[in-house]
Amino acid sequence: MVTFVQQFLNGLTIGSFYAFIALGYSLVYAIMKLINFAHGDLFALGSYVAYSFLVWASAALTAALGLWGALAVAMVVAGVSVAIAGLLMERVAYRPIYPAGRLPAVVSALGVSIFIENFIMLVWGPRYQAYRSEFVPVGYFQIGELRISILQVVILISAVILLGFLYWLIEKTTFGAAVRATAQDRATAALMGIDFRKVIRFVFTVGPALGAIAGVMVGLYYRQISFSMGWIYGLKAFVATILGGIGNIPGAMVGGILLGLLEAMFAGYVSAAWKDVIVFAVLMLILIFRPTGLLGEKVAEKV
Amino acid sequence: MREIIAGLRNDPRARRIAVGIALALMVAFPFFASAYWVDVAFYLGLYTLLGLSLNVILGEVGLFNLGHAAFWAFGAYTTAILNTRFDIPTLALIPISALATAGFAWLVTSPIIHLRGDYLCIVTIALGEIVRLALNNDPGGITGGPNGIFGIDRPRIGGLVINTPTEFYFLVWIIVVICAWALLRLQNSRIGRAWNYIREDELAAECMGVDVRAFKLLAFTLGAALAGVAGNLYAAKMMVVSPESFTFMESCLVFMIVLLGGMGSVPGTLLGALVVSLFPELFRPLARYRMLIFGIALVAVMYFKPAGMWPRRRATFRSVIGREAGKA
Numbered sequence: 001m002v003t004f005v006q007q008f009l010n011g012l013t014i015g016s017f018y019a020f021i022a023l024g025y026s027l028v029y030a031i032m033k034l035i036n037f038a039h040g041d042l043f044a045l046g047s048y049v050a051y052s053f054l055v056w057a058s059a060a061l062t063a064a065l066g067l068w069g070a071l072a073v074a075m076v077v078a079g080v081s082v083a084i085a086g087l088l089m090e091r092v093a094y095r096p097i098y099p100a101g102r103l104p105a106v107v108s109a110l111g112v113s114i115f116i117e118n119f120i121m122l123v124w125g126p127r128y129q130a131y132r133s134e135f136v137p138v139g140y141f142q143i144g145e146l147r148i149s150i151l152q153v154v155i156l157i158s159a160v161i162l163l164g165f166l167y168w169l170i171e172k173t174t175f176g177a178a179v180r181a182t183a184q185d186r187a188t189a190a191l192m193g194i195d196f197r198k199v200i201r202f203v204f205t206v207g208p209a210l211g212a213i214a215g216v217m218v219g220l221y222y223r224q225i226s227f228s229m230g231w232i233y234g235l236k237a238f239v240a241t242i243l244g245g246i247g248n249i250p251g252a253m254v255g256g257i258l259l260g261l262l263e264a265m266f267a268g269y270v271s272a273a274w275k276d277v278i279v280f281a282v283l284m285l286i287l288i289f290r291p292t293g294l295l296g297e298k299v300a301e302k303v
Numbered sequence: 304m305r306e307i308i309a310g311l312r313n314d315p316r317a318r319r320i321a322v323g324i325a326l327a328l329m330v331a332f333p334f335f336a337s338a339y340w341v342d343v344a345f346y347l348g349l350y351t352l353l354g355l356s357l358n359v360i361l362g363e364v365g366l367f368n369l370g371h372a373a374f375w376a377f378g379a380y381t382t383a384i385l386n387t388r389f390d391i392p393t394l395a396l397i398p399i400s401a402l403a404t405a406g407f408a409w410l411v412t413s414p415i416i417h418l419r420g421d422y423l424c425i426v427t428i429a430l431g432e433i434v435r436l437a438l439n440n441d442p443g444g445i446t447g448g449p450n451g452i453f454g455i456d457r458p459r460i461g462g463l464v465i466n467t468p469t470e471f472y473f474l475v476w477i478i479v480v481i482c483a484w485a486l487l488r489l490q491n492s493r494i495g496r497a498w499n500y501i502r503e504d505e506l507a508a509e510c511m512g513v514d515v516r517a518f519k520l521l522a523f524t525l526g527a528a529l530a531g532v533a534g535n536l537y538a539a540k541m542m543v544v545s546p547e548s549f550t551f552m553e554s555c556l557v558f559m560i561v562l563l564g565g566m567g568s569v570p571g572t573l574l575g576a577l578v579v580s581l582f583p584e585l586f587r588p589l590a591r592y593r594m595l596i597f598g599i600a601l602v603a604v605m606y607f608k609p610a611g612m613w614p615r616r617r618a619t620f621r622s623v624i625g626r627e628a629g630k631a
Binding site: 029033035092093096097100101102103104105106107108110111112113114115116117118119122231235238239242246273274276277280281283284287288291 | 420424
């Protein structure tokens with residue numbers, strides 16, 4: 001029972017990372033119909049930016065705001081800088097190529113992905129970087145045999161708050177309705193007076209920023225980051241996106257959590273070495289039997 | 304320059320002469336180049352073969368396959384296992400690897416062949432990862448885990464052991480030239496036309512009586528068979544295969560070869576392979592920055608030449624007339 005609860009919590013934590021990253025994929029796909037292969041690398045970039053920021057400023061910030069305050073500032077810094085990178089990427093590599101069709105855009109996205117990965121490697125070096133212990137919170141709650149780290153609790157709470165806010169923004173506000181309308185039919189939405197450039201700017205700000213926040217959380221949780229971690233997280237987050245139905249915002253959240261739980265349970269009870277195989281096999285099975293995702297897809301591909 | 308290219312396009316005899324000169328240069332190449340560059344040319348041939356094999360799937364039929372390394376790996380491991388366990392000569396394993404990989408491709412793509420566009424893309428990525436992870440986890444102790452399988456024999460023809468870079472160069476390029484010739488012939492056949500029809504408009508093709516599912520599966524099995532051949536050559540050259548050679552990055556590189564060259568274009572695939580495999584060599588002085596530049600170059604090519612560097616020319620009335628005139 002203790003193992004089960006422990007794995008359940010681990011799964012929720014990993015799942016919220018996936019949910020954060022998956023949202024970036026899903027938002028961009030909904031609007032642009034483009035798999036943003038560079039998204040995973042933006043996530044890694046966020047992790048590194050926060051790392052450098054904390055190395056530079058954590059002593060002063062911790063003295064002024066406490067450790068949690070310092071971490072919050074680091075997340076904001078990482079989120080803002082990666083959002084700028086995302087906007088820049090859209091301007092330079094996607095907007096001029098998008099009219100040429102979807103395949104050139106995919107190659108361009110792969111090009112950006114290779115660029116960012118190597119940029120990180122050149123700036124921070126090819127070796128693993130470790131989040132230093134002075135900026136990782138260590139406390140935990142002990143309930144019987146169960147041990148829950150405070151960090152895990154904080155990650156889960158902030159995930160609920162952030163995802164809830166985003167859900168409200170997309171599903172309940174006028175601006176969210178504009179985003180959803182653009183996702184369904186860009187031309188008609190534009191005729192209704194929606195500025196789709198604003199919507200594109202929105203998805204390329206919010207997506208990368210959420211990815212960067214996930215990057216900081218992964219750094220704090222595993223304490224170790226590498227320049228190439230972007231692609232495996234990106235790929236799994238994409239599986240989560242498909243799981244929930246691509247282009248479906250609440251679906252991406254649910255998909256992420258489900259995937260995290262599945263992975264943690266499989267790693268805990270069956271085999272850690274085969275857990276990734278299971279993740280991808282589940283993806284294939286879902287696409288074979290329920291190609292629109294578990295929650296259904298909101299943007300169907302037209303014939 | 305423009306006139307020369309136009310002349311080559313419209314005059315079949317001039318084209319034949321150009322191809323003849325190119326082939327003669329290819330035969331002469333190893334006799335004046337250093338062993339290092341002959342080796343580079345071998346890998347160029349290997350990537351061209353992989354590019355041609357993916358071109359059947361992605362270029363001719365428009366099926367997004369970002370897991371091509373899975374087929375390549377399957378061919379390489381088939382060769383490695385059969386050679387090290389049962390002492391079957393590597394050269395004799397070329398058709399066996401091709402058939403085994405084709406069978407594997409038929410088996411795994413049958414259930415997913417109905418998926419469209421991005422969904423197929425993602426499933427093939429997953430397929431590539433499943434194969435790599437499975438090889439890494441050593442199921443039943445047959446794949447050797449992360450270390451892979453070593454001690455694969457060199458190919459032999461009678462008493463001749465293919466060993467030096469020059470011999471490997473000829474082995475791979477003979478196969479590439481045969482495949483390129485066959486694939487060019489295929490483009491003008493019923494099958495080739497059906498494939499292109501599906502790529503341009505799947506629904507219309509189906510309405511006209513093209514068996515979309517069967518032709519898509521055919522493309523996957525044929526493409527996989529060629530990738531299996533490439534895997535065999537790779538295993539014979541390296542004498543060792545391990546899962547880390549068949550990563551997602553390799554699938555991406557082959558994908559880029561096809562798109563950089565031009566979808567469905569055989570000479571374009573050659574050009575794409577040239578860019579992808581020579582790029583790291585030419586930029587070796589900038590070693591640390593070359594992949595960074597490669598990323599920028601990909602974006603730039605797609606900006607300036609979204610259809611690829613050597614796109615396939617569509618058959619026009621004039622080109623068909625020219626071809627008929629050439630026959631007469």
